[in-house]
Amino acid sequence: MQRNNTRVLNSYRNPIVLAQVGSHRKSVWVMLVPLALLFSGCDRADFVAVKNFAAVSQAATDQFPDIAADIYGSCVRSAQFEADPGAQPAVGARCDRFKQLTPGLISANKVLEEYLFSLGRLAADQRVTYGPALNGLAGEIQATNTFKPAQINAISGILGFLLNAEAGRFRQQQVEAAIQATNANLKVLIPALKAIIGQDYARLLLIEEQTMDAYYRSKLRAGKQQPLLAALIQNQWQNDKTALTQKKAAAAAYVKILEEIQTGHQQLYDDRNRLTSQETVQAIVQYARTLQPLVKDLVKAF
Amino acid sequence: MAEQLTTQQARELADRFLHLAVQLADYCVTNSDKLTDTERVEIHSQASTLLHQSSDMTAVAIGTTLEGLTETLNKTSQATDQMQQAIVRLDQPNKILGIAAAAVQLGAAILTFNPVAIVGALRGAQKAAS
Incomplete structure (x- = not known):
């Protein structure tokens, strides 16, 4: 979500508008949030591990709509490499199927993102607000x-928890309950998202690669008598390959991000009775360090 | 619809059809001197159709929650294995073209969820790969 080159987080309630930070805007704040949280200590109990986990994870999952949209995007790019213009209507119908799936995928990821946001608010002893966008x-x-x-x-279980959290005016005392109530649901939702990105989207990128390679090979065959044209084609091919490689890296990074979120949440679940302990804080700081370079891979591709 | 693909089966088939398409494309590249233009165009066209089918099965995997077809899947897996081995083993463009056509037919039959067409396509695939 961008408005006038500023970043708006959770814009449908309590928007946090970050200053303009140019092309590195996504990665800079992702790195600053956990550091700021580590050095802040003004809450009643210092749930720095939970706040850190929630902030970094939410920042990472915030990138998902770009990937979800590119499931359709990859299909369209493959279609553009199709040599036969007569096949275009069928290709259009094929890609439309992916387009129709995109809103549902984004919504499922949004549930995860909302939970992480709410967990962060509870950890900071703030009330959870169940925004109108969640209702549908x-x-x-x-x-x-x-x-x-x-x-x-x-998914419904996590949404139900968020609803209860708002109705019950949950605060910091309910952090442990939040982690306990949602851990099992996260273990179902996260693998589903992982399969779609790690297997299905990754496969579509391979299909795109095959179609692209066939297209450029045929162009090179046709233009082999013209060295300048061949060089231009090679150059364009290389550019397209680079863009595709970045998207593959982004897909792999998002799978890793989801794995890290699941592992990190499991760590919080296992340590739920000692969330303020030094060991838990250290484990989660390590987790945040793993996540940050992965977010950079996402930003590079989209 | 009596028999349908589960998400996992659709994923497995999508992968298998993608691998067949990749093999055909690789065959075209490594044997470009041996192939006539017509043969190359035809193999490319079949590989392209297999990629479409892989894409369609990916849409099934993402978009539906289907069950059944286990037995057919096992047979289909055997058939695609045989075809993959045959592409490696055989060195005659006309045989490769036959395998490519059989693979495309099999993919089309699976996507229509038509058991009769699937059985027929399986036979064709096994014959082409033998």
């Missing part, structure tokens, strides 16, 4: 038919 999420996810019943239940 469960229905939207169900309507896309993308997820299995167990996954829908997991």
Whole structure:
């Protein structure tokens, strides 16, 4: 979400507008948030590990809409490499199927992002606000038919927790309950998202690569008598390959991010009775360090 | 629809059809001197169709939650294995073209969820790879 080159986080409630930071705007604040949290100590109990986990994870999952949109984007790019213009209508229909799936995927990821945001608020002893945008999420996810019943239940479970958290005016005392209530649901939702990005999106990028290579090979064959033209084609091919490589890296990075979120949350779940301990803080700081370079890979691709 | 693909099956098939397409493309590149223009165009066209089918199966994997078809999947896996081995083993463009056509037919049959067409395509695939 961008408005006049400024970054707006959670814009539908309590927007936090960050200053203009140019092309590095995404990565800079992702690195600063955990550091700022580490050195802040004004809360009643210092749930720095939970706040750190929530901030970094939410920042990472915030990149998902770009990837989800590129599931359709990859299909369209493959179509553009199709040599046969007669096949275009069929290709259009093929890509539309992916386009229709995008909102549901973004919504499912949004549930994860909202939970992480809410966890951060609870850890900072702030109330959770269940924004109006969340009301339609469960229905939207169900309507896309993308997820299995167990996954829908997991998503609904997390949404239900958020609703309870708002209605029950949950604060810092409920951090442990939040982690406990959602851990099992995260173990269902996160693998589903991982499979879609790590297997399906990654496969579409391979299909795009094959189509692209075939296209450029045929162009080179046709232009082999013209060295200048061949050099231009080679150059364009290389540029397209570089862009595709970055997208592959982004897909791999997002899978790793999801794995780290699951592992980090599991760590919080295992340590839920000693969330302020030095060991927990150190483990989560390490987790944040792993996550930050992965976010850079995402930013590079989109 | 009596028999449908599960998400996992759709993913496995999407991968298998992608690998077949990659093999055909590689065959074209490594044997470009041996192939006539017509043969190259035809193999490329079949590989392209297999990529479309892989894409369609990916859409199935993402977009649906389907069950069944286990037995057919096993047979399909065997058939795609045989075809992959045959592409490596055989060195005659006309045989490779036959395998490519059979693979495309099999993909089309699976995507229509038509058991009769699937059985027929499986036979064709096994014959082409033998």
